[in-house]
Amino acid sequence: MGADIASGVRGRPHSAKPAPDHVPAGNQMNLFDIFHARIASILKGVQAAGRLPDLDLARFVVEPPKDAALGDLACNAAMVFAKEAKAHFSSPRELAVEICYALAQSEGVATAEVAGPGFINIRLEPEMFSQVLRAALLDPENYGRVARSRDGALQGKVNVEFVSANPTGPMHVGHGRGAVFGDALANLLAFSGCEVTREYYINDAGAQVDVLARSAHLRYREALGETIAIPEGLYPGDYLKPVGETLAKTHGEALLDRPESEWLPIVKNAAIDAMMDLIRDDLAALNIRHEVFFSERTLHDRSKGPSLIDNAIDWLREKGLVYEGRLPPPKGQLPDDWEDREQTLFRSTDFGDDVDRALKKSDGSPTYFAADIAYHKDKIDRGFDTLVDVWGADHGGYVKRMGAAVAALSDKRVSLDVKLCQLVKLMRNGEPVKMSKRAGDFVTLREVVDEVGVDAVRFMMLYRKNDAPLDFDLAKVIEQSKDNAVFYVQYAHARAKSVLRQALTAFPDLDLTGNALAKARLDLLTDEGELQLSRMIAQYPRAIEAAAAAHEPHRVAFYLHELSSVFHSHWNRGKDQPQLRFVNATERDLTSARVALVLSLTAVLGSGLRLLGVSAPDEMR
RNA sequence: GCGCCCGUAGCUCAGCUGGAUAGAGCGCUGCCCUCCGAAGGCAGAGGUCAGGGGUUCGAAUCCCUUCGGGCGCGCCA
Numbered sequence: 001m002g003a004d005i006a007s008g009v010r011g012r013p014h015s016a017k018p019a020p021d022h023v024p025a026g027n028q029m030n031l032f033d034i035f036h037a038r039i040a041s042i043l044k045g046v047q048a049a050g051r052l053p054d055l056d057l058a059r060f061v062v063e064p065p066k067d068a069a070l071g072d073l074a075c076n077a078a079m080v081f082a083k084e085a086k087a088h089f090s091s092p093r094e095l096a097v098e099i100c101y102a103l104a105q106s107e108g109v110a111t112a113e114v115a116g117p118g119f120i121n122i123r124l125e126p127e128m129f130s131q132v133l134r135a136a137l138l139d140p141e142n143y144g145r146v147a148r149s150r151d152g153a154l155q156g157k158v159n160v161e162f163v164s165a166n167p168t169g170p171m172h173v174g175h176g177r178g179a180v181f182g183d184a185l186a187n188l189l190a191f192s193g194c195e196v197t198r199e200y201y202i203n204d205a206g207a208q209v210d211v212l213a214r215s216a217h218l219r220y221r222e223a224l225g226e227t228i229a230i231p232e233g234l235y236p237g238d239y240l241k242p243v244g245e246t247l248a249k250t251h252g253e254a255l256l257d258r259p260e261s262e263w264l265p266i267v268k269n270a271a272i273d274a275m276m277d278l279i280r281d282d283l284a285a286l287n288i289r290h291e292v293f294f295s296e297r298t299l300h301d302r303s304k305g306p307s308l309i310d311n312a313i314d315w316l317r318e319k320g321l322v323y324e325g326r327l328p329p330p331k332g333q334l335p336d337d338w339e340d341r342e343q344t345l346f347r348s349t350d351f352g353d354d355v356d357r358a359l360k361k362s363d364g365s366p367t368y369f370a371a372d373i374a375y376h377k378d379k380i381d382r383g384f385d386t387l388v389d390v391w392g393a394d395h396g397g398y399v400k401r402m403g404a405a406v407a408a409l410s411d412k413r414v415s416l417d418v419k420l421c422q423l424v425k426l427m428r429n430g431e432p433v434k435m436s437k438r439a440g441d442f443v444t445l446r447e448v449v450d451e452v453g454v455d456a457v458r459f460m461m462l463y464r465k466n467d468a469p470l471d472f473d474l475a476k477v478i479e480q481s482k483d484n485a486v487f488y489v490q491y492a493h494a495r496a497k498s499v500l501r502q503a504l505t506a507f508p509d510l511d512l513t514g515n516a517l518a519k520a521r522l523d524l525l526t527d528e529g530e531l532q533l534s535r536m537i538a539q540y541p542r543a544i545e546a547a548a549a550a551h552e553p554h555r556v557a558f559y560l561h562e563l564s565s566v567f568h569s570h571w572n573r574g575k576d577q578p579q580l581r582f583v584n585a586t587e588r589d590l591t592s593a594r595v596a597l598v599l600s601l602t603a604v605l606g607s608g609l610r611l612l613g614v615s616a617p618d619e620m621r
Numbered sequence: 622g623c624g625c626c627c628g629u630a631g632c633u634c635a636g637c638u639g640g641a642u643a644g645a646g647c648g649c650u651g652c653c654c655u656c657c658g659a660a661g662g663c664a665g666a667g668g669u670c671a672g673g674g675g676u677u678c679g680a681a682u683c684c685c686u687u688c689g690g691g692c693g694c695g696c697c698a
Binding site: 065091117118365394539 | 622623624626627633634635636637639640641642643645646647653654656658659660661662663677679691694696697698
């Protein structure tokens with residue numbers, strides 16, 4: 001380690017400090033971005049001197065070091081560019097030293113030193129963290145917002161399609177996961193600079209809604225006094241009873257002794273409308289609202305000439321991507337009704353799919369895939385740059401063909417990211433909740449939300465990576481203990497708010513607004529716990545950008561948990577060491593500084609929780 | 622048979638798109654507290670990142686392969 005320290009370079013002394021009133025906007029205050037830009041500019045200088053070739057400067061990263069004892073920021077640039085630098089630098093360390101020398105002249109840098117194989121560890125002047133806190137205090141709404149992602153990915157119009165449950169009944173818990181995931185992702189992308197549309201694709205065209213209509217018709221007859229038996233294959237749930245009653249009220253006996261072909265469209269429309277109302281209510285209970293509900297039926301409509309599906313297929317045909325041909329039979333067990341016939345196929349293999357896919361059924365009607373092609377073409381035509389589809393994991397086999405379709409439809413301009421959500425296992429105290437399949441007797445999303453509340457449902461569904469199965473324990477998620485992540489994070493916020501209240505008790509004239517507290521003597525924050533909190537707060541913009549870029553809102557939930565943990569730990573130190581408590585009635589300046597730290601903490605916790613759609617309570621009840 | 626997802630502490634899971642000594646909670650062990658700054662605190666043990674090969678300064682992460690689990694596999698949506 002001695003060698004590492006030997007190559008360290010000290011920064012300029014305090015004369016170089018920036019003016020304390022210099023505060024960048026909340027969405028600009030990302031230390032990691034700032035230093036990425038500085039190091040990129042240093043490297044450009046070396047290039048200008050002819051000692052480095054052209055480099056892809058997006059390749060290196062500035063990140064928190066593994067161990068906070070190493071410094072505040074770490075950079076791998078010298079190692080990443082080792083190969084390109086060989087002509088003028090014998091080792092990565094040599095290039096790293098050069099970068100360190102330049103960095104040491106840079107504003108706000110205390111030390112910059114080389115470690116290990118060529119890491120650059122940067123220690124910042126405390127003033128840099130004060131700037132971060134001031135940004136969060138003065139512009140809490142925008143702190144953490146992504147100003148402009150380096151690769152330009154987080155901008156433009158994004159369509160997030162999620163839920164898209166069949167309109168055949170109330171939502172169940174599995175739907176709820178996709179719903180919460182999609183909504184939080186949309187929040188995150190909007191916060192990160194994208195123009196976001198939340199969209200729901202209503203599968204109201206297939207055989208399933210015909211089944212729904214027949215089921216509703218039975219309930220209609222029941223409402224008119226008949227005793228009914230619900231045959232296998234129809235939907236037995238009670239939720240169709242009101243539909244039947246309404247039909248009886250509005251149509252009397254008019255739909256009774258008519259052929260199915262006559263009553264079915266009427267009953268179907270009524271039933272779908274009723275089911276969508278049901279689903280919208282379920283979504284509203286989770287505070288989810290889609291901007292667009294897109295009906296699959298509109299794609300099939302030929303009343304005004306060729307349907308949107310016809311048009312989409314024609315469009316692909318003109319590109320030479322549709323042909324009549326035969327498909328090899330599937331490997332393994334052959335389906336019973338397999339027949340080798342010529343059919344209309346889309347060349348999805350040109351875009352990475354395993355086989356070409358059928359667009360028409362044997363009766364000439366379009367496949368589900370054909371409709372989905374038309375739907376995605378519509379989204380592309382509406383000008384979206386990025387499409388995100390949130391599906392259940394059982395649709396995994398469908399991902400490649402849809403990606404192929406979007407690539408074909410947009411000449412590879414638009415990207416499609418399909419996020420698969422795994423199953424949710426409902427538990428109570430570690431025991432699985434029995435979900436009996438008979439008589440449509442399943443646990444609905446609504447029942448769960450009513451029992452444990454929106455916050456618990458939303459947070460727990462986001463406190464797991466989307467493609468990992470989730471055990472949802474109805475008892476644990478409302479437990480008031482450290483083991484319950486929802487409580488832990490919300491409690492951190494409530495506890496922070498309580499500090500503000502206590503500060504006011506000690507200093508009744510203390511101005512607790514961000515504007516006032518930004519003027520506090522933040523240089524008095526010198527305890528390791530306080531610095532640790534500051535560092536975590538400084539990492540918020542980076543966490544947001546990473547979560548948004550990866551389309552992974554769970555990272556926000558984990559970040560908030562870690563931030564809370566740092567806060568709780570520091571709070572607990574105040575028990576044994578009263579001088580570390582946030583409020584100290586005899587030290588006004590110190591208290592102001594600490595309260596400023598706490599207020600910026602509430603800003604970040606509030607911001608993150610808002611993205612997840614979870615409330616940030618002022619106190620726990 | 623093919624494709625996709627997954628395999629990380631006894632359990633449940635993170636691991637910031639290739640970085641430094643792989644983390645957290647539960648459980649376990651040992652101390653401390655019983656304080657309204659409450660809904661406990663601190664510390665410790667615990668790992669062949671499923672196995673094997675490869676790519677390079679560097680791999681839990683990327684490629685190949687084996688094993689094990691989940692999902693899907695023309696005209697269901």
